[in-house]
Amino acid sequence: MKRRVLFLVAVLVVVGVFWGALSRIHPFGDIGRAPMDDYYLENAQQERSVNNVVTSIVFDYRGFDTLGEAAVLFTAVCSVLALFRKGSEGK
């Protein structure tokens, strides 16, 4: 009985928090503008001398994230190699 009451309280708290967060979000389809977006669009070409703003974000402003993606691919290759490598027990 006590566990059930605790469970109900936890559910109410989680629903309340999510409802509060959802009611403050942008309306659907209206993203709004953040100062960071304007900064990238105005300064990327001058600061990094690159025409493609998306590439300047991916490889320069957020380069550390791309390093993580490369590490993910490396881990995938390692796991495939470990899974599919032939053992020598059959010989």
Next chain:
Amino acid sequence: MNPLSVVVRTICDIFAWFMGIFGVYIIIHGHLTPGGGFQGGAVVATMAAFLLVAYGGKKVLSFVRPGFYSGMETAGLLLFITAGFLGMGTTFFYNFLAGRGGLFGAVVPIGPNSGILNSAGTISVMNIAVGLEVIGGLSLILIYMFKGIRLFDDHAGRSESGHDR
């Protein structure tokens, strides 16, 4: 898989070159046009899948060793991390080549322009590095899966399972 019919092999002979060239184009022009290292590397790695399907594993593996792709992947990752650390005088991943003249250092005009290939500093270097890494990584995945599933040792020697012809 054993080699497929002569129709498939002829089409493969013609189109594999275009796939490789198009992938390299996407990698090199990553700072000017949509695309970049990941996308172009995936296109070039598709060439490995194309050759494996059309010619079979034995022919492809007699042509290129997995160590080649492994070295490619390692070189790409090392180049990427090195390009990141070389900007360490300011910050990690600082673009120390952009706008200085020299290698990848051309100054681009502000506003809409047709693009200069020799620009963007370390972004170009990192595009090429990531491209090398993705080519090596995805091709290695394909080749090792193919070797693990299709190629086997029987009593006569190395054989392949798959299509009949």
